[in-house]
Amino acid sequence: MKRTTKWLVLLVVLSVLAAACGGDSSTTTVAAVDTPDTTAAAPTTTTGSTDTTVPAEPAGPKTIIIGTTDSIAGLDSADAYAIHDWELLRNIGEALLSFAPGTTDIVPGLASDYSVSDDGLVYTFNLRDDIFFGDGTELDANMYVDHLTRMLTLDGSGGVGGALGTPFIESYRAVDDRTVEITLKDAFGYFPQVVTGAPYMPMHPDFPLDALVEFPDAPVYGVGVWMITEYVPGEQTVLEPNPYYAGSAPAPKVDRIIIRYFNDAPTMAKAIETVKDGRGEIDIAWRTIGQPDLLAELEGVDGLTVGTVPGGGVRFMVINHQLAPTDNADVRKALAALVDRDEISDRVYAGTAEPLYSMIPVGFLGANEAFDDVFGAPDIPAAQAFLTAAGYSETNKLQLQVAYPPEHYGGTAADLIQLLSEQYEASGMIDVEIISQEWSTYIGAVIGGQDYAVSLLGWFFDYPDPDNYLAPFMNNGGLGTMITDPDTNEPIDADAQALMDLLVQAGTETDVDARAALYADLQEKFAENVTTLPLFFLPEHVVYWDYISADDAAATIESLNIGPTFDLHYELLDTSK
Amino acid sequence: MIFILATVIFVVLRLLPGDPVTSALGPRGSPELKARMIDDLGLNDPLIVQYGRFLGDVARFDLGTALTEGRRPIADEMGERFPATLELVVPATVLALLIGLIPGTIAAHRRRQAPDYAIRLFSVIIYSIPVFWLGLMFQLIFSVKLGWLPVSGRIDAITGIGLERTTNILVIDSVLSGNWVAFRSVLIHLVLPVTTLGLVLSGVFVRLTRINVIETLQQDYITAARARGIKELVVVYGHALKNAMIPVVTLIGLQVAILLAGAVLTESVFSWPGMGRYLIDRILARDFTAVQSVVTMFAIFVAMISLAVDILYSLLDPRVRY
Numbered sequence: 001m002k003r004t005t006k007w008l009v010l011l012v013v014l015s016v017l018a019a020a021c022g023g024d025s026s027t028t029t030v031a032a033v034d035t036p037d038t039t040a041a042a043p044t045t046t047t048g049s050t051d052t053t054v055p056a057e058p059a060g061p062k063t064i065i066i067g068t069t070d071s072i073a074g075l076d077s078a079d080a081y082a083i084h085d086w087e088l089l090r091n092i093g094e095a096l097l098s099f100a101p102g103t104t105d106i107v108p109g110l111a112s113d114y115s116v117s118d119d120g121l122v123y124t125f126n127l128r129d130d131i132f133f134g135d136g137t138e139l140d141a142n143m144y145v146d147h148l149t150r151m152l153t154l155d156g157s158g159g160v161g162g163a164l165g166t167p168f169i170e171s172y173r174a175v176d177d178r179t180v181e182i183t184l185k186d187a188f189g190y191f192p193q194v195v196t197g198a199p200y201m202p203m204h205p206d207f208p209l210d211a212l213v214e215f216p217d218a219p220v221y222g223v224g225v226w227m228i229t230e231y232v233p234g235e236q237t238v239l240e241p242n243p244y245y246a247g248s249a250p251a252p253k254v255d256r257i258i259i260r261y262f263n264d265a266p267t268m269a270k271a272i273e274t275v276k277d278g279r280g281e282i283d284i285a286w287r288t289i290g291q292p293d294l295l296a297e298l299e300g301v302d303g304l305t306v307g308t309v310p311g312g313g314v315r316f317m318v319i320n321h322q323l324a325p326t327d328n329a330d331v332r333k334a335l336a337a338l339v340d341r342d343e344i345s346d347r348v349y350a351g352t353a354e355p356l357y358s359m360i361p362v363g364f365l366g367a368n369e370a371f372d373d374v375f376g377a378p379d380i381p382a383a384q385a386f387l388t389a390a391g392y393s394e395t396n397k398l399q400l401q402v403a404y405p406p407e408h409y410g411g412t413a414a415d416l417i418q419l420l421s422e423q424y425e426a427s428g429m430i431d432v433e434i435i436s437q438e439w440s441t442y443i444g445a446v447i448g449g450q451d452y453a454v455s456l457l458g459w460f461f462d463y464p465d466p467d468n469y470l471a472p473f474m475n476n477g478g479l480g481t482m483i484t485d486p487d488t489n490e491p492i493d494a495d496a497q498a499l500m501d502l503l504v505q506a507g508t509e510t511d512v513d514a515r516a517a518l519y520a521d522l523q524e525k526f527a528e529n530v531t532t533l534p535l536f537f538l539p540e541h542v543v544y545w546d547y548i549s550a551d552d553a554a555a556t557i558e559s560l561n562i563g564p565t566f567d568l569h570y571e572l573l574d575t576s577k
Numbered sequence: 578m579i580f581i582l583a584t585v586i587f588v589v590l591r592l593l594p595g596d597p598v599t600s601a602l603g604p605r606g607s608p609e610l611k612a613r614m615i616d617d618l619g620l621n622d623p624l625i626v627q628y629g630r631f632l633g634d635v636a637r638f639d640l641g642t643a644l645t646e647g648r649r650p651i652a653d654e655m656g657e658r659f660p661a662t663l664e665l666v667v668p669a670t671v672l673a674l675l676i677g678l679i680p681g682t683i684a685a686h687r688r689r690q691a692p693d694y695a696i697r698l699f700s701v702i703i704y705s706i707p708v709f710w711l712g713l714m715f716q717l718i719f720s721v722k723l724g725w726l727p728v729s730g731r732i733d734a735i736t737g738i739g740l741e742r743t744t745n746i747l748v749i750d751s752v753l754s755g756n757w758v759a760f761r762s763v764l765i766h767l768v769l770p771v772t773t774l775g776l777v778l779s780g781v782f783v784r785l786t787r788i789n790v791i792e793t794l795q796q797d798y799i800t801a802a803r804a805r806g807i808k809e810l811v812v813v814y815g816h817a818l819k820n821a822m823i824p825v826v827t828l829i830g831l832q833v834a835i836l837l838a839g840a841v842l843t844e845s846v847f848s849w850p851g852m853g854r855y856l857i858d859r860i861l862a863r864d865f866t867a868v869q870s871v872v873t874m875f876a877i878f879v880a881m882i883s884l885a886v887d888i889l890y891s892l893l894d895p896r897v898r899y
Contacts, residue, residue, distance in 0.1 A: 065734050074647040081605070159602065159610045214647035230738060233657060234850035235731065238738055258734045262848045267716075271728045271848075274720040281720075281728055407861065440595025440863045443603055457604060472604070479604050486608070 061255035064548065064575050066568075067268045067282035069289075071261055072233055074214035077201045078151040081160045083287070083460065083566065086198040088259075091239065091570050092134075093201030093222030094247060096125050096180075097192055101572060102556035102563035104364065104464050106192050108248060110144070110202075110223065111180075120187030120510055121170075125195075127178045132244035133204050134221035141174035146209060147202035148172050148182075154212050160199050164462055168194060187508045189515060190465040196565075197463050225249050225571045226257065236260045239570065250551060253574035269294045272543055273301055279577050284560070285543040286568055291410075292350030298543050307559035309540040309566065310363045313460045314356055314469070315409070315416075317402075317533040318446055318480040319453070321492060325390075325398055326453040332530035334386035334398075334430075335454065336371060338423050340378040341536055348415045353536040358523045359459075360469045361537045363564035365512065366519030367466075370527035371534060380427055387429045394428050403435040404456040405442040416535075417456060446480040454533075455480065464565045466519045467507050473532050474503055481531055495529045540566065547576045582876040583635060583869065587628055590865045596620065597644040597863045618644055620865075631869060640870040645862045651870045654855065660745035661731060662851035665770055665843065666836040670829065672775030677782020678818065678825070684783070685790035686813050696783060704780025712773040712846035719769060726769050729848035733762040770847040774840055778832060785828055789821035796820075822893050830886035834879040 070084030077089050098109040111125035131139040152165045168191060172182045184191060194200075204221045207213050220228040225245050231237040237259040241252045260282055262268040268289060271281040289295065299306045317335075325331045341355035354362070357369035371377065392398045402424075404417045414436070421432035435452070437445065445451040457479065461468045472479055474496075477486030483496040491497040502525065506518035526532075542560050550560040551572035562568050598614045615621055619630070634641050640651035684696040720728045727733070731747055732740070740747070741754045748767075751760035793799065794817050802812050841853035852871070859867040 060735070063735055072647075159605060159607065162607055162610050163605060215649055232737075232742075233654075234855075236734055236737065256738075258738075260730065260734050261850075262729060263845050263854055264848070266713075267729050267846065267848045270716050270721055274724060274728050276724045282734075438595060439603075439861070440597070440600030444595070444599045447604060459604070462605075476607075 062253075062575060063256040063258060064254050064284065064570075064573055065258045065260055065280075065282045066284045066286055066570075067260045067262055067271055068285075068287050069262050069265055069268060070287055072215075072231065072237065074212075075216060075220055075228070076207065076212045076214050077198045077203055078147075078154045078207075079160055079212045079214060080198055081163075087566075087568060088228065088237065088239075089198040089201050089222065090567055091224055091226045091257075092220060092228055092242070093198070093203075093224040094131075095197060095200040096195040098196055099464070099563075099565045099567060101551075101561040101567065101569050102559070104193075104564055106196065109196065110139070110247075114192075116510070120189070120508065121184050123182045123184070123191060123195075124175070125180045125182070127180065128247065129178065130246035131223050132242070132246065133223055134219060134227035134242040134244065135204075136244050137205065137221075139202060139223050140177045141180045142177070143205055144180050144202050145172060145174045146205070148180075148200075150203070150207065150209055151199050154210075164194055164197055164199050187510070189506075189508055189510045190463070190467050193463045193465040223247075225252060234261055241571075249569070249571055252571040253551070257570045257573075265289045265291055265294055269298055269543075272298070272304065272545070279547075280545050283545055283548050283575060283577075284573075286560075286562075287540055289541055289543060290352065290538055292352050295352060295541060296350070303546045305544055305546065305558065307542045307544070307562070309542060309559045309562045310354075310361070310564055313458055313540075314359065314361055314537040315353075315456065315458050315535045316356070316359065317420075317535065318455045318457050318473075319530055319533055320449055320455075320480055320482050321496075321531075322449060322482040323453045325400065328390050329529070330386040330390035331392075331398065332533075333375070334383040334390070334427070335400075335424065336527070336530045336533055337375045337377050337379045337383035337386060338427055338430075339420070339533065339535065340423055343378075343423070344416060344419055345536055348412050348419055349536070349538070353538050356534040356536045358527065359473065359532060359534050360466045360519065360523065361564075364464065364469065365466050366506075366516045366523070368520050368523055370520075370523040374524070374527040378423065383427050384429060387427060392429050398430045399433070400424065400430050400454060401433045401435050401452065402454045402456075403437060403442065403446070403452040405439040406436045408439040408442070409456070409458055413456065420535075447477065449477055449480050449482040449486070452480070466515075467503075470519075470522065470526065471503055471507070474499055478531070483529075483531055495525070499525055499529065499531065542568070549574045549576070579873065579876045579880060583632065583873045584628075586869045586872045587631055590863075590868060591624060593863065595863045597865060600861075600863045601645045635870075635873055640874070641866045643859070643867045644864045645859075645867075646864075651867050654867070655852070655871065655874065657745060658850060658852045658855045659837075661849060662837060662840065662844070662853065664731070664746050664748060664767070665774065665840060665849055665851060666833060668767060668771045669774035669778060669840070669843075670833055670836070672771060673778035673782050673832075674825075674829065676775065676779035678786050681783040681786025682790050682813060682818050684787040685794060685817075688791060693787075697787070700780045700783035700787075702780075703776055704784070706777065707842075708773060708777045708840075709842045709846050711777060712769070712843060715769050715773055716846070727766050728769075731763065731766055731849065732759060733766070736762045770843055770849055773846070774836075774843045781828065782825065785825055786818075786821065789824055790817050793817040793821045819893065823890060826886055826889050826893065830882050834875075834882050837875065837878055 068084060073082040073085055074080045075085060075088065077093060080086060080089060094109045096109050096111045098107050099105065100107045110127055110131055112128045114123055114125045116123055127141055133139065151161045152169065154161065168184055168188055170183045170185045172180065175181050202223060218228055218230045225242055226239040227242045229238050229240045239257040240255065262271065265288060268285050272285045274281040295306055298304055319326050319332050321327055345351055345353040345355055357372040358367065360367045387398060402417055402421060404413055406414055417434055421434060424430045424432050446455045446457060473481050474483055476484060476489050478484055484491050484500065491500050499522065502518060502522040506515055506522055509515045509518055542562055544560060550557050556563050560568065561572050598611050602611060619627060642648050642650050643654065680696045684693040687693050716728050719726045736759050740750060740756060740759050743750050743753055747763040751763055799812060799817055802816055841857065843849065844851045844853045856871055
């Protein structure tokens with residue numbers, strides 16, 4: 001290389017380095033979205049006798065950065081079925097009805113009101129007059145009907161239409177520009193809860209009727225408070241206010257929300273702990289930071305609040321009623337009597353897991369503690385009596401296989417199963433063999449009902465109603481409980497028939513108190529039959545800095561108004577920075 | 578080689594238990610839906626048909642679409658992920674080389690003296706430290722405690738908004754767009770992951786360089802060079818180091834090939850959205866198409882790197898001819 005060329009290369013390298021180390025001489029371009037100007041006016045200062053106007057740095061858009069370990073699986077409401085996708089859709093969209101922040105109370109959404117026919121089959125929703133997408137396109141009843149057609153016919157990879165549409169809807173039509181009428185296949189008392197879900201949030205009319213668009217080009221417009229102006233899968237999603245939104249939700253208090261994606265909870269925890277210029281690398285960490293050691297660490301950081309969000313994901317053991325040895329009711333009862341949920345919570349989850357004595361968690365209609373009432377677990381003598389009745393003894397021990405997926409429920413799953421096995425073996429009449437199987441094989445085997453007598457499973461609701469915490473474990477094979485035939489849905493015995501009758505009765509009951517009573521009765525029978533074996537639910541946690549605040553729209557300020565429905569309403573958040 | 582690897586990966590994926598539809602749907606989804614999805618994805622076709630389709634796609638450089646997570650074109654997903662890995666691996670390798678070559682040569686030159694012992698100790702320690710532990714320590718010290726450097730990501734969340742991603746290598750994109758704030762942010766975000774990976778990689782380069790330079794310094798032509806009065810620095814760095822480079826270049830080729838497949842742990846610790854994490858997620862999801870396409874692309878990269886290494890041999894040693 002010639003000497004002059006070397007100097008030239010050196011000069012270029014030095015220039016680049018100098019530029020890199022230089023100050024903020026340039027500004028970053030922001031997404032070109034036509035939003036109202038929210039830039040604060042430049043302040044002035046007066047010094048001594050001479051008035052000197054000091055040009056201040058223009059205040060940038062007020063921004064909140066939320067960290068999560070979730071990722072985007074798809075942004076088409078006709079297909080989206082993941083929790084984070086629903087969170088984004090709930091913020092950029094609006095369903096026919098909504099939940100009041102922090103509660104499971106139904107409030108108006110796109111529909112200002114609705115009526116139900118006397119037989120409970122026909123729901124008539126009256127749409128608001130002022131429903132606009134982020135680009136100004138107005139939504140009418142015909143467009144909403146087109147959306148229902150997409151959702152019910154495309155039934156994409158997540159099967160969301162097949163789960164939350166077609167089982168309920170017989171027919172639908174636009175009565176006029178502002179009225180949508182939906183006729184149900186049966187009188188489902190919880191249909192208002194169902195229509196709060198993401199599948200009932202219309203996508204922009206540009207979305208084709210005959211194809212899903214999982215990753216549409218930004219900006220992504222819904223009819224909700226926000227719109228997605230930019231997203232990079234695996235890195236971040238940027239939301240800005242929908243300038244045309246005129247619904248009942250309050251106006252956003254910040255100009256921009258950024259969702260930042262993390263590979264794991266420990267890195268996210270360090271990001272919120274890392275402070276520069278008085279601000280965390282992220283302002284809020286929301287889902288899923290539930291590792292007990294991380295929570296303890298974050299609780300010890302000055303200025304950070306760790307809020308607990310009740311309800312949500314439950315963990316339970318699937319008990320197969322048609323496979324030996326759990327086809328014997330006494331064996332099932334013995335297993336139920338031996339579980340010490342408090343010990344599981346303390347030893348495996350450092351007290352962060354809430355013992356669950358019925359499938360319906362706290363905060364939902366009809367939640368009770370049926371398994372505690374029936375078994376008062378742990379009760380080793382009672383369990384030994386059940387096992388003796390089933391023909392087992394200390395010399396003729398029950399040989400029990402317990403299956404779990406080692407990678408699917410985090411590192412604590414192995415500890416959980418190990419402890420559960422110890423609790424079973426404490427009876428002196430059970431020998432446990434632990435089977436670990438990777439998820440994709442495991443879940444097929446559990447649901448198929450051919451392989452495992454006892455297996456671990458988790459569940460998160462599709463719609464926040466008690467029905468969704470019970471029906472999936474009873475209908476069509478019951479996800480491996482096999483109390484019904486997977487093809488015909490016929491109950492296997494009189495106990496199962498009684499459960500199914502109660503389930504239908506509770507599902508079609510429209511009176512809230514009567515429903516609650518029916519679910520209480522159903523849960524008692526569910527426990528007596530040990531249909532499944534609920535263990536605990538894992539509350540989610542939201543961690544945030546003290547400069548973040550939430551609108552006092554609900555009584556759950558400490559959890560930033562995130563309630564049992566797990567909705568984080570971005571428009572309720574504010575920052576003093 | 579590429580054909581063999583593509584065939585092996587195709588067969589192995591089919592032998593593994595599980596399928597992408599069951600994995601994706603989990604406890605949800607009716608049997609009818611599962612059957613329809615399996616049919617839609619062509620997983621019901623005879624294996625020979627699937628294999629023929631796969632080879633045809635590879636020949637056309639059509640990577641297909643993923644079977645899970647939104648079914649995006651794999652080329653798009655690689656287009657987002659691979660540049661991120663490249664942006665991490667290339668500077669880390671350069672750093673490892675800098676740390677490896679210079680101290681390695683000094684250790685060889687000062688054999689059995691204090692610098693040699695110190696450098697050898699450093700190389701053993703740094704080689705035996707797990708990369709995730711080193712990354713965590715750096716994060717705790719330089720991010721959490723001192724607040725100097727960011728914990729994660731490729732660019733500051735706010736600065737990254739609106740950055741035109743032409744190549745998705747953000748160092749280049751920020752320069753192309755003349756966005757020096759973004760450029761600075763990208764460099765700052767590179768410091769910890771690159772240092773972590775570079776340091777851990779450097780241990781083996783130090784040892785390899787040292788041993789080869791020692792061997793070269795014992796050659797007759799080195800003695801002759803010294804006898805002719807050539808300066809010691811020129812003898813060591815101009816002659817001995819250059820001639821000791823062939824095994825080092827081989828190792829660079831191997832390391833880069835491995836790292837391009839994903840510096841998995843480093844990417845995990847720093848939430849770096851690269852290929853390592855992507856590949857693990859897709860393997861767990863039994864996404865046959867994504868895994869076999871990505872692995873085949875890696876095979877092509879490895880072949881290209883091997884070719885580059887062979888060319889470098891001939892440049893380093895004129896006796897090597899092909």
